[in-house]
Amino acid sequence: MNAFDKLLRQLNLTPAGVLGLAVLAVLPFIPPFNQEYLIRWLIAAALIAAGAIAFDFTAGFINIVNFGFYAILGLGGYTSAILSVNVGLTPWIGVFIGAAAAGVLGFLTGLLTLRLRGIFAAVMAWFVGLALMGLATKMVWLTRGPLGLRTPRLFDTASNIPYYYLILLLMLVTYIICSRVVASKVGIAFKAIGQNMDAAKTSGINPTYYRIINFTLSCTLAGLLGGFYAHYYGILTPDIMHTSKTVEVLAVAYIGGRGSLWGGAAIAFPFILAMELVRSGLSNLPGLNLILYGLLLILVMIYYPGGFAKFFDAYIRHPKNRALNYFLNGASVRT
Amino acid sequence: MNILETKQLTKRFGGLVAVNEVSMHVEEGEIVGLIGPNGAGKTTLLNAIAGLNPPTSGRVFLAGKETTGLPPDRMCRLGLSRTFQIPNPFPKMTVLETVNCATIFGNRKGAVSDVAAHSRKMLAFVEFPMPADTVSEQLNTVQLKRLDLARALASKPRLLFLDEVASGLSEGELTDIMAVIRKIRESGVTILMVEHIMQLIMNLCDRLVCIQFGTKIAEGPTQEVARDPKVTEAYLGAEADQCTAE
Amino acid sequence: MSDRFIRWCRSAAGVTILLSILLAVIATIDRGPYILVNTAITGGMLALVAVGLALLLGVMNVASFVHGEYFMIGTLVAYYVFTPLQNFLNTNPSPLLAMVAPLIAILAAAVAGAAAGALTEIMVFAPMRRRSRENWVMNSFLLTVGLAVLLINGHLLIFGADFKGIVRYWAGAPVTIMDVFISRDRLFAFLLSIIVILAFWVFMKTTRTGRAIRAVSQDETGSLMVGINLSAILIFTMALGCSLAAVAGASLLFLYPSYPTVGLEALYMAWFIVILVGLGNIIGALTGGFMVALLKVLTVEYIGSGWDFVVPTALIILVLIFKPSGIFGSEVRGVLDQ
Ligand SMILES: Nc1ncnc2c1ncn2[C@@H]1O[C@H](COP(=O)(O)OP(=O)(O)OP(=O)(O)O)[C@@H](O)[C@H]1O
Ligand SMILES: [Mg+2]
Numbered sequence: 001m002n003a004f005d006k007l008l009r010q011l012n013l014t015p016a017g018v019l020g021l022a023v024l025a026v027l028p029f030i031p032p033f034n035q036e037y038l039i040r041w042l043i044a045a046a047l048i049a050a051g052a053i054a055f056d057f058t059a060g061f062i063n064i065v066n067f068g069f070y071a072i073l074g075l076g077g078y079t080s081a082i083l084s085v086n087v088g089l090t091p092w093i094g095v096f097i098g099a100a101a102a103g104v105l106g107f108l109t110g111l112l113t114l115r116l117r118g119i120f121a122a123v124m125a126w127f128v129g130l131a132l133m134g135l136a137t138k139m140v141w142l143t144r145g146p147l148g149l150r151t152p153r154l155f156d157t158a159s160n161i162p163y164y165y166l167i168l169l170l171m172l173v174t175y176i177i178c179s180r181v182v183a184s185k186v187g188i189a190f191k192a193i194g195q196n197m198d199a200a201k202t203s204g205i206n207p208t209y210y211r212i213i214n215f216t217l218s219c220t221l222a223g224l225l226g227g228f229y230a231h232y233y234g235i236l237t238p239d240i241m242h243t244s245k246t247v248e249v250l251a252v253a254y255i256g257g258r259g260s261l262w263g264g265a266a267i268a269f270p271f272i273l274a275m276e277l278v279r280s281g282l283s284n285l286p287g288l289n290l291i292l293y294g295l296l297l298i299l300v301m302i303y304y305p306g307g308f309a310k311f312f313d314a315y316i317r318h319p320k321n322r323a324l325n326y327f328l329n330g331a332s333v334r335t
Numbered sequence: 336m337n338i339l340e341t342k343q344l345t346k347r348f349g350g351l352v353a354v355n356e357v358s359m360h361v362e363e364g365e366i367v368g369l370i371g372p373n374g375a376g377k378t379t380l381l382n383a384i385a386g387l388n389p390p391t392s393g394r395v396f397l398a399g400k401e402t403t404g405l406p407p408d409r410m411c412r413l414g415l416s417r418t419f420q421i422p423n424p425f426p427k428m429t430v431l432e433t434v435n436c437a438t439i440f441g442n443r444k445g446a447v448s449d450v451a452a453h454s455r456k457m458l459a460f461v462e463f464p465m466p467a468d469t470v471s472e473q474l475n476t477v478q479l480k481r482l483d484l485a486r487a488l489a490s491k492p493r494l495l496f497l498d499e500v501a502s503g504l505s506e507g508e509l510t511d512i513m514a515v516i517r518k519i520r521e522s523g524v525t526i527l528m529v530e531h532i533m534q535l536i537m538n539l540c541d542r543l544v545c546i547q548f549g550t551k552i553a554e555g556p557t558q559e560v561a562r563d564p565k566v567t568e569a570y571l572g573a574e575a576d577q578c579t580a581e
Numbered sequence: 582m583s584d585r586f587i588r589w590c591r592s593a594a595g596v597t598i599l600l601s602i603l604l605a606v607i608a609t610i611d612r613g614p615y616i617l618v619n620t621a622i623t624g625g626m627l628a629l630v631a632v633g634l635a636l637l638l639g640v641m642n643v644a645s646f647v648h649g650e651y652f653m654i655g656t657l658v659a660y661y662v663f664t665p666l667q668n669f670l671n672t673n674p675s676p677l678l679a680m681v682a683p684l685i686a687i688l689a690a691a692v693a694g695a696a697a698g699a700l701t702e703i704m705v706f707a708p709m710r711r712r713s714r715e716n717w718v719m720n721s722f723l724l725t726v727g728l729a730v731l732l733i734n735g736h737l738l739i740f741g742a743d744f745k746g747i748v749r750y751w752a753g754a755p756v757t758i759m760d761v762f763i764s765r766d767r768l769f770a771f772l773l774s775i776i777v778i779l780a781f782w783v784f785m786k787t788t789r790t791g792r793a794i795r796a797v798s799q800d801e802t803g804s805l806m807v808g809i810n811l812s813a814i815l816i817f818t819m820a821l822g823c824s825l826a827a828v829a830g831a832s833l834l835f836l837y838p839s840y841p842t843v844g845l846e847a848l849y850m851a852w853f854i855v856i857l858v859g860l861g862n863i864i865g866a867l868t869g870g871f872m873v874a875l876l877k878v879l880t881v882e883y884i885g886s887g888w889d890f891v892v893p894t895a896l897i898i899l900v901l902i903f904k905p906s907g908i909f910g911s912e913v914r915g916v917l918d919q
Contacts, residue, residue, distance in 0.1 A: 124856070124901065286742070297726065298724055298728060302705070
């Protein structure tokens, strides 16, 4: 195994993944993607992709849908925004404090949903999200409510390109952190409690402990993304915490394939671009893009609950051709 | 020494008393059979001891130390393992990964140096018939029971609960599983087994505990309990009920 | 008897119910009887939505995220049935038609809700059940999420985002009860919810179908063995549950005009109730409807509108910390079965 392969293995990337990232990296210079509005779409897609990874870290492994995901992401954003507006803290530090705040709330939500199973933990997380959004709407003196909080931006430029690279980096970091945890012993415990709680407990796994680790980490990452959101769009309204936002990442994560981490990220780009295209191209038909969303989610759930990643693993992942196999899987583990 | 002792253990589900003041003990090195008609509360008793469904009242002692109400993962690390009546370990994991879970989390940190090797040893010990990279959801019930047994053994228990490991097995498979259970006992593990199959009980168990409607009705050496009129009546009565129901 | 009553009072259910009544009385003395009136109206309708949700949970094992959309369908159908009738009435006054027009609208909504529910079961849940029951609860939940997105945006696409509301169903002066003026619409909504709840209760307790539904909710395999036609029961349950939500939506059209996301609030209120009282607990859902309504009314009254998001949620979180199985836990569950 050469140094390149070793590095890839450490980062849980495949040559195909690296190629994908490279394409994304040069995309803003290739027509038609070099137009600002398309770069904005790409940023939106990368944000969803990163969110889908952090979301899948919970949904796809411990099998709990964090329905308050965007509310917690919003908490990260608001924390950072308020610190920079009221205290004058630079957003570059604020986003980390925001992430920490989101992590703390994730920890508490994890505690709260401990005794609830699967779907009811999801509903509980949803309530936490609703309460948070209610707070953001009503604490006008702090958040300016629906009027929106103007936030300082991260970069001193009108160009979107620096933001694009930042969010790509965030996406990559999110992926590497999540995939490394999942590949460790902790990840085995996640999968075990997600697949059979009783068998996991009797095998010596303490579900409380691992559930809280999972929630805390996923929410911390969400909070970080929230910080990016706040200081990229330049304005923050309670809408960021809306359930429909969570539904968006949820759909991408599940259509992409639960428990894969990469699946949601991979389909987010074509998917979001197509959605935006429908939305802007057929603006006389509002909601059509979301109808397609809903339809796709329904079809996937009925006919292929494993999503794109499962399809990929079953039919594409293991080609006969050795070069192609290397491309899709990286060097095999022969040490 | 008593490796397990329960005192007036009771488990209620709402109004239903599924286990009613059961006091019993298991000595180190024994194989004890827990018998009783369907719905007697055998599985519930195991769950109450192992912490999956903590008891409403009563006390549990494991190797002399009180463990009442401890969560199952603690019990596992204290040396109590169990198999499930309807085994369905991690459906998306491979056989090896499934056993790895118990090897990693059921033992003290650093107690097992080579996780995969230990897990493979366990699979070989229970004579698991399929390749280790088979995904669990592709196994049939008999294979799942073997896998669950390997999983339970992987945490190196001192006391092992078996919940109907032999149900649904053919004659030949019965002989196999009996050999495996004997092997487990010889390796120094004490066994408490729930079983309906008489052949197995008579051949393996040193002592029997019989419960009916959650209450212990007999306890003692296998032959004695099997001849106890209360026990035969419990079984025959249940069968008579079934006959009239049909 | 009195012994049992005392024991009930000490249980979580008893404590919360008594506390709610006490709170309601205090607030009524403090602010006036309209508190009670508002609670009763919202409570009755919330109960209808929550009962439907509990029914789906108990019988079909579906944690529905789409239930509010049947409420939305109810508002929409009632609007499109009632508005033309009213326009017609404006040109040709007829006291009889004026009397029955609201009833026609609500009935149409009920039928549409039932049809939508039955269609959902036939076109979506049944195919899914046939394909695989693995991970059913989670997958069916995600399916309902997709369905909700579809229906909300379907409404947006076809009917637009504007508010489609009516001023009132019934003309005429408000009725006075206990010195409070109650609009005829509100009074009617309350009466209707009571009638529907009673009818539902009688249906579940006395009819063959009602008993079959209860049987399925307790033991699916067992009910198959005693010869219950499971797929018919599932379709019927879904139709019933959705119809209840649609009736609630239609009756409240004068309060909540129809727009794409009008069902969202109904949905999470229903979930509040269902989680608060304990899952799939149908009787609990009825009581819970009134308790959550009271909570909402009191919050708006004493803390301010908008906080009715925050305060009930905080309270429910507290309740669940101490009673994860809901306040009624297993005490009330199965009351229908005695
Ligand atoms: N989680 C539960 N909630 C309510 N009742 C339960 C629960 N688990 C078991 N019961 C009831 O407790 C009683 C005892 O059940 P249990 O499964 O312990 O019997 P068993 O002796 O293991 O029977 P079998 O031989 O059929 O396995 C039964 O009446 C059962 O319906
Ligand atoms: Mg049993």
